[in-house]
Amino acid sequence: MRTIDEYSENHYRLAMSKPAAPAQPSPIPAKVASQALLGARKELVITHNGREYRLRVTQNGKLILTA
Secondary structure (H helix, E strand, O other), rough: OEEEEEEEOOOOOOEEEEEOOOOOOOOOOOOOOOHHHHOOOOOOEEEEEOOEEEEEEOOOOOEEEEO
């Protein structure tokens, strides 16, 4: 919350609160089909901040991401 400083008629400092602006809604995340990323492969290596992560399709058809 931001404050606005003002002085009263007796030169005392007053701090009045002003409500903060409402937060902006976050953008809607993009949707990508796993088939578009993996194609016919069962595994994909993703690099992020200098590390490698593996996105794999399990035997049950689920996705798992490991470092």
